[in-house]
Amino acid sequence: MRVLAALSGGVDSAVAAARAVDAGHDVVGVHMALSRTRDQFRTGSRGCCSIEDAGDARRAADVLGIPYYVWDLSERFEETVVADFLAEYEAGRTPNPCVRCNEHIKFAALLDKAVALGFDAVCTGHYARIETAADGSRELHRARDAAKDQSYVLAVMGPERLARSMFPLGDVASKSQTRAEAAARGLSISAKPDSYDICFVADGDTPGFLRDRLGSRPGDVVDTDGTVVGTHDGAYAYTVGQRRGLALGRPAADGKPRYVLAIEPVSNRVVVGPADELAVDELLGGDVVWFGAPPAGEVACEVQVRAHGAPAAARARVEDGAVVARVDGGLRGVAAGQSLVLYAGTRVLGQATVTGTRRLSGVAS
Amino acid sequence: MTAYLDHAATTPMLPGAVRVLTEQLSRTGNPSSLHAAGRAARRVVEESRERLAASLGARPSEVVWTAGGTEADNLALKGLFWARRTQDPGRLRVVVSAVEHHAVLDPAFWLAEHAGAELVLLPVDGSGVVDVDALRDELATNGDRVALVSVMWANNEVGTLQPLDDVVGLARRYGVPVHADAVQAVGQVPVDFARSGLDALTVSGHKLGGPGNVGALLARRGLELTPVLHGGGQERGVRSGTLDAPVLASVAEAVVEATGARDRTAARVAALRDDLVTRVRAAVPDAVLRGPADASTGGAADAAHRLPNNAHFTFPGCEGDSLLYLLDSAGVEASTGSACQAGVPRPSHVLLAMGVDEVDARGALRFSLGHTSSAADVDALVEALPGVVERARAAGLAVVR
Numbered sequence: 228m229r230v231l232a233a234l235s236g237g238v239d240s241a242v243a244a245a246r247a248v249d250a251g252h253d254v255v256g257v258h259m260a261l262s263r264t265r266d267q268f269r270t271g272s273r274g275c276c277s278i279e280d281a282g283d284a285r286r287a288a289d290v291l292g293i294p295y296y297v298w299d300l301s302e303r304f305e306e307t308v309v310a311d312f313l314a315e316y317e318a319g320r321t322p323n324p325c326v327r328c329n330e331h332i333k334f335a336a337l338l339d340k341a342v343a344l345g346f347d348a349v350c351t352g353h354y355a356r357i358e359t360a361a362d363g364s365r366e367l368h369r370a371r372d373a374a375k376d377q378s379y380v381l382a383v384m385g386p387e388r389l390a391r392s393m394f395p396l397g398d399v400a401s402k403s404q405t406r407a408e409a410a411a412r413g414l415s416i417s418a419k420p421d422s423y424d425i426c427f428v429a430d431g432d433t434p435g436f437l438r439d440r441l442g443s444r445p446g447d448v449v450d451t452d453g454t455v456v457g458t459h460d461g462a463y464a465y466t467v468g469q470r471r472g473l474a475l476g477r478p479a480a481d482g483k484p485r486y487v488l489a490i491e492p493v494s495n496r497v498v499v500g501p502a503d504e505l506a507v508d509e510l511l512g513g514d515v516v517w518f519g520a521p522p523a524g525e526v527a528c529e530v531q532v533r534a535h536g537a538p539a540a541a542r543a544r545v546e547d548g549a550v551v552a553r554v555d556g557g558l559r560g561v562a563a564g565q566s567l568v569l570y571a572g573t574r575v576l577g578q579a580t581v582t583g584t585r586r587l588s589g590v591a592s
Numbered sequence: 593m594t595a596y597l598d599h600a601a602t603t604p605m606l607p608g609a610v611r612v613l614t615e616q617l618s619r620t621g622n623p624s625s626l627h628a629a630g631r632a633a634r635r636v637v638e639e640s641r642e643r644l645a646a647s648l649g650a651r652p653s654e655v656v657w658t659a660g661g662t663e664a665d666n667l668a669l670k671g672l673f674w675a676r677r678t679q680d681p682g683r684l685r686v687v688v689s690a691v692e693h694h695a696v697l698d699p700a701f702w703l704a705e706h707a708g709a710e711l712v713l714l715p716v717d718g719s720g721v722v723d724v725d726a727l728r729d730e731l732a733t734n735g736d737r738v739a740l741v742s743v744m745w746a747n748n749e750v751g752t753l754q755p756l757d758d759v760v761g762l763a764r765r766y767g768v769p770v771h772a773d774a775v776q777a778v779g780q781v782p783v784d785f786a787r788s789g790l791d792a793l794t795v796s797g798h799k800l801g802g803p804g805n806v807g808a809l810l811a812r813r814g815l816e817l818t819p820v821l822h823g824g825g826q827e828r829g830v831r832s833g834t835l836d837a838p839v840l841a842s843v844a845e846a847v848v849e850a851t852g853a854r855d856r857t858a859a860r861v862a863a864l865r866d867d868l869v870t871r872v873r874a875a876v877p878d879a880v881l882r883g884p885a886d887a888s889t890g891g892a893a894d895a896a897h898r899l900p901n902n903a904h905f906t907f908p909g910c911e912g913d914s915l916l917y918l919l920d921s922a923g924v925e926a927s928t929g930s931a932c933q934a935g936v937p938r939p940s941h942v943l944l945a946m947g948v949d950e951v952d953a954r955g956a957l958r959f960s961l962g963h964t965s966s967a968a969d970v971d972a973l974v975e976a977l978p979g980v981v982e983r984a985r986a987a988g989l990a991v992v993r
Contacts, residue, residue, distance in 0.1 A: 255921075294920060294921075296916075297913070297937065298913060299937060340914075340987045343983065343987035343989070344983055344984070344986075344987045345918075
């Protein structure tokens with residue numbers, strides 16, 4: 228196959244590309260330039276966006292003996308991922324930009340261009356497995372190494388794009404194995420630190436980034452009964468479930484810590500309350516993507532709402548095209564905008580974006 | 593078997609230059625040393641200087657060896673600016689064409705940002721020819737405040753030969769020194785430093801069949817230049833650093849060979865280029881030849897105003913990087929012609945200055961021929977091109993969608 232290997236400049240994508248070469252594919256390396264104002268050197272734990280990272284990617288391609296190109300997808304990235312990130316926070320939701328990047332950039336703009344240029348597949352360093360079912364359809368599974376599993380952020384791509392994807396690291400036992408393999412292959416980036424911050428937010432300072440781009444918008448922080456208990460500089464800087472950084476002047480009557488329960492963008496209010504009011508029983512999800520046919524009735528599954536969150540047992544059903552997942556024992560701190568991924572064992576059933584939550588037990592005791 | 597159509601980026605070393613370099617490499621001796629080994633090395637350096645000067649109509653004392661064209665351009669821009677400003681603090685205006693190579697443009701911008709220079713960019717017409725009237729106006733208005741003028745001999749992207757006689761004629765009336773980056777011109781068209789009337793001229797080794805990382809600034813005797821590199825005081829005290837005798841011998845040999853064979857090579861290469869242009873236009877009818885074209889022959893390259901080895905097209909609906917990748921896969925090596933910025937291919941400042949819109953400029957490809965080019969190279973390109981353009985167009989649409 229003709230394979231386009233996306234090379235970020237990090238260890239994972241380089242080893243993934245090396246494995247694709249070993250498998251006998253005709254591999255070409257492409258580094259995506261996602262910002263036009265790039266720093267010379269890598270800073271903090273951002274993974275891909277400096278000129279140094281592009282140089283690391285190029286060096287890896289040279290070691291593997293494959294061609295290397297830089298594709299400028301910065302405009303598309305700004306229009307989709309960054310713009311969506313800002314709009315979602317502005318609307319009081321909590322977006323996952325890595326999911327949006329996989330949806331709009333890696334497995335859309337990059338993949339479409341690759342296919343048009345004659346490639347059969349795009350290979351990335353994501354930790355997830357692709358299995359072929361008995362009927363020939365492709366299934367997305369959790370990686371062998373649960374700690375590195377990235378199936379959560381990949382599920383958004385859906386089955387058609389999965390069929391043109393390749394994740395050679397899905398069966399790696401651990402990240403240290405990837406690093407050892409990189410060292411054995413003579414890849415100089417084998418000891419490069421992991422990246423985990425949002426790539427376009429300098430210093431990992433998301434509130435600061437939002438303040439720069441959205442400006443200051445002061446408003447009230449209120450209790451569940453509407454009593455003003457504090458002020459804020461912009462509701463976008465708060466996330467449901469957040470406890471730290473509330474800076475409330477008055478302590479709660481019961482002395483217990485307060486959490487963000489809701490963001491109300493129209494009235495520009497942040498609602499806070501006790502921890503037990505964070506618990507929800509049902510998650511509602513829109514923009515649903517199914518791997519295989521949608522479930523006819525109720526299906527037992529596990530749900531995950533954060534990239535590194537623990538999965539929770541649930542029963543899911545489809546209502547008017549949306550997903551309704553009833554979580555056994557409830558979940559705490561789920562915000563609209565988060566990605567909801569449904570699993571059956573290691574297999575991804577589907578993915579949706581949380582549009583709302585329900586509490587079935589009335590006021591929690 | 594690959595077809596190498598990127599001689600303007602770098603061209604294979606001439607056999608004589610390889611021979612001289614390898615013969616000299618085992619030599620010991622710093623040309624600045626006074627003992628026998630040093631004297632022998634010095635002799636090689638000076639003979640090389642004389643050979644290079646003679647080939648380019650310069651005097652040996654006018655040759656300042658540098659580590660390549662970029663350094664020579666930096667020395668010309670910064671060295672002239674600082675020297676002129678020292679003589680007359682009011683001379684702050686740096687006048688350069690909008691289509692200069694980055695090795696000229698970026699020092700000019702740097703001087704404006706960091707050294708108080710006032711940058712004047714001379715516009716060009718649709719073929720990339722500098723607007724001489726704009727220079728005339730600038731000199732008429734600010735003649736006593738201009739530090740220097742720098743206009744390239746030939747453009748590296750679209751091959752446009754600039755009207756340097758007019759530029760020099762105008763600047764001389766105001767006593768303003770003129771520098772020309774002739775990196776692409778030497779070995780392609782006649783370059784005679786004395787006859788040109790220029791005050792400074794840049795030449796680069798690897799663009800004409802010599803080794804890389806070596807070049808020279810020809811600087812008129814008596815031209816004041818403030819050094820960029822300070823140190824041991826070599827090269828009139830303008831460019832310090834131990835000279836590399838083997839490399840200088842090799843580059844001198846390359847200049848002698850390239851200029852000696854120039855007319856013959858240029859005629860052969862121009863014929864190949866004309867064939868390339870005709871066949872590319874036939875294979876991809878909506879491809880647009882950029883740079884000087886001859887309207888009377890239906891848009892062939894304008895031989896009188898263009899480098900003989902240059903062809904440059906934009907392919908509507910295509911991205912240059914897609915074209916490059918697809919051609920590379922088909923064994924054809926070309927270039928978009930413009931430098932990457934931060935590793936990202938950007939629309940060429942040359943094309944934008946010529947009035948090409950940004951979308952069209954993204955589909956640019958430069959084909960440049962040289963002394964090793966053959967009809968088979970053109971055949972390979974023309975055979976691959978229709979399929980490549982079709983694919984690149986589909987990929988362009990995939991991303992626009």
